[in-house]
Amino acid sequence: MKVFTEISALRAYLKDTKFNAARSGQHLSVGLVPTMGFLHEGHASLMKRARMENDLVVLSIFVNPIQFGPNEDFETYPRDAEKDLALAKQEGVDVVFLPSVEEMYPRPTKTTISVKELTAKLCGASRPGHFDGVTTVVGKLLHIVSPNHAYFGQKDAQQVAVISQMVGDLNMDVQIIPCPIVREHDGLALSSRNVYLSPEDRKAALVLSRSLQQARSKAEESEHVTVGELRQEIQQMIQSEPLAQIDYVEFTQFPGMIPLDDITSLKDSEEDVLIALAVRFGKTRLIDNIILTKKGVINHV
Amino acid sequence: MKVFTEISALRAYLKDTKFNAARSGQHLSVGLVPTMGFLHEGHASLMKRARMENDLVVLSIFVNPIQFGPNEDFETYPRDAEKDLALAKQEGVDVVFLPSVEEMYPRPTKTTISVKELTAKLCGASRPGHFDGVTTVVGKLLHIVSPNHAYFGQKDAQQVAVISQMVGDLNMDVQIIPCPIVREHDGLALSSRNVYLSPEDRKAALVLSRSLQQARSKAEESEHVTVGELRQEIQQMIQSEPLAQIDYVEFTQFPGMIPLDDITSLKDSEEDVLIALAVRFGKTRLIDNIILTKKGVINHV
Structure with missing residues (x-):
């Protein structure tokens, strides 16, 4: 080499x-x-x-x-x-x-x-x-x-x-x-910034993949679910974690990155749907995401 | 081909x-x-x-x-x-x-x-x-x-x-x-936009190369000449041409393109000096320029 x-x-x-x-x-x-x-x-x-x-x-x-x-x-x-x-x-x-x-x-x-x-x-x-x-x-x-x-x-x-x-x-x-995203066994997306996390932050940060996983399940259950409903669920789950401070919870088309508003139902998106999170734990800002394809869900969390 | x-x-x-x-x-x-x-x-x-x-x-x-x-x-x-x-x-x-x-x-x-x-x-x-x-x-x-x-x-x-x-x-x-700039025998810098010029505009446009030529001579005579003195001469010569309307007469270092102000004398520029003109003749906007090198003058007009 x-x-x-x-x-x-x-x-x-x-x-x-x-x-x-x-x-x-x-x-x-x-x-x-x-x-x-x-x-x-x-x-x-x-x-x-x-x-x-x-x-x-x-x-x-x-x-x-x-x-x-x-x-x-x-x-x-x-x-x-x-x-x-x-x-x-x-x-x-x-x-x-x-x-x-x-x-x-x-x-x-x-x-x-x-x-x-x-x-x-x-x-x-x-x-x-x-x-x-x-x-x-x-x-x-x-x-x-x-x-x-x-x-x-x-x-x-x-x-x-x-x-x-x-x-x-x-x-x-x-x-x-x-x-594809690579994750720890417990779901945390790998990031060089994970070393910043205290053991408590590290544990709290699992809320990211967990909330995305739940959104995926919900989307699989019903294609009529709206962006607003999913966003609210994700936000609530993250907010239930005292160490987490939300930077954003966004839904956009992918790869066009056109934002989807709350009244849109997932099936109405022209492209795949990206759910992207940025959340702070102390001074550490982590991101995670999932892509819901028009024909199902990829990038399993 | x-x-x-x-x-x-x-x-x-x-x-x-x-x-x-x-x-x-x-x-x-x-x-x-x-x-x-x-x-x-x-x-x-x-x-x-x-x-x-x-x-x-x-x-x-x-x-x-x-x-x-x-x-x-x-x-x-x-x-x-x-x-x-x-x-x-x-x-x-x-x-x-x-x-x-x-x-x-x-x-x-x-x-x-x-x-x-x-x-x-x-x-x-x-x-x-x-x-x-x-x-x-x-x-x-x-x-x-x-x-x-x-x-x-x-x-x-x-x-x-x-x-x-x-x-x-x-x-x-x-x-x-x-x-280097290529010119007609009478000094007009070649440009695809020259076809826009009426015969009168074409003749008037010679003021561009003429004014740059005069600035060059002046600069060769005395390295203490200031940007302001040269700018004024060029402007006056172009303004004496009724069909010409000045867009800019600018002095900058070249290739750094840092503008030189009027009180600067040419010898004080750290780089070569670019004198650049843009002048309208009717609807046609022409540009021309000359570079005065620290060791003399290149791009003879």
Whole structure:
């Protein structure tokens, strides 16, 4: 496994490798797994999928400052490069890209990639500027690595929708592959931020997956159930947990991200329905979601 | 010469050609000349330069709606695909990309690439949204063609600065090559919009190059001359032409595009100095510019 910290060296290596493959008549396919590190089994599932589908797997590890708000956790975001490299090796990653902030932003960027409408609600509303930071850095990484496929976790469902929109609108030559949420045995969605949780918070946080699970059951029982009814149930269940403080409980079409209002019944949505939650436990903000498909329910919680 | 109207067909052709070159051990370099068509000798100079420096030359012709304001000349912008193709062939272009608006924007784009600061003045101020349209479409074209080099005329000096900034900030893997302004024998900078000019306007428009030429002479005589003195001379000369209506006469550092105020003397600029003009003759808005280098004057008018 090769580790690069410099863009130019990574690019030269990837170009050489592709060129040499082509010389022997092989189309080398490259899969990129972009991460902020502190890797867990969710990331491992992305690496596994990339490993299956590509000749060369690139993992990037970069805590991207421009997607954090001024009062967010950029400084304290958990980092453990050594452990990350060990996991990457174990998952058969070929190349790790581990740049410094100075390498990615040698000068403050004057250029921003923005996606409108899809970013108006959910984390886009709670975290102003967040998605501009995400799309800009993902654009940079795609330009640096030129992958055939890029793998993203469905836990950040809005991010998947936003990046897919960007790639389509800008004719970026890459296929975005969303991968299912990975959960602990008790249902907690894996997140690097779970390490922030006290044992009490950790236990309280199970209310997220539990409330989504209940909403799923309800939706399976009756397709006439309205968004308002489901929203109220979820909110009540979360509010019954004293340590939980709701940031949002939102229902949108997916991947169009068009908000559904309370009087809509699930069957009237033109696209699949995303139920997305953001809830604080102390200073830790967790997100979770489920997608109810038009033909049943995927992403089982 | 091959002509493509579809992105997928163009992309497949370029990939095949590169792959086949690599199979025989050759690194194929691709030069892109992005234009809005109605080609003139200015464009021809870009194609010539691209022809010299690349194995494969791609010319794109696309009048990009999203860089025109609602009251601008998108509908009436001159078009002549047949003549353009003949000139492209004559200049040894290998591939012409001639997409429809529907091919480039099958749905209204929700994604925008924006460059701040450099776009605040000059045409960015006179034409709100213009540069977002330019950077977004150039980003799309770069993603579609993946060129090694892209060629732009220095007549749109601010555009050159903005695109170079975008490419650097977003780690796009392409070298931007600015090419000198091409002029008629009497000094008028070539522009597709020159066809709009009546014979009287055409004659009056010579005041642009004449005033820049005079500013250059003045700057060569004394490096202590101030921006304010030069600006006043240029303005007076243009205002002496009854058919001319000034949009702007601006002095900025180049390529940083930081405006210089009137009390600055030319020698105090940290970078080269761009003098940029936009002037209306009837409904036709023309631009012209000159760059005064720290070590003399380039882009002679």
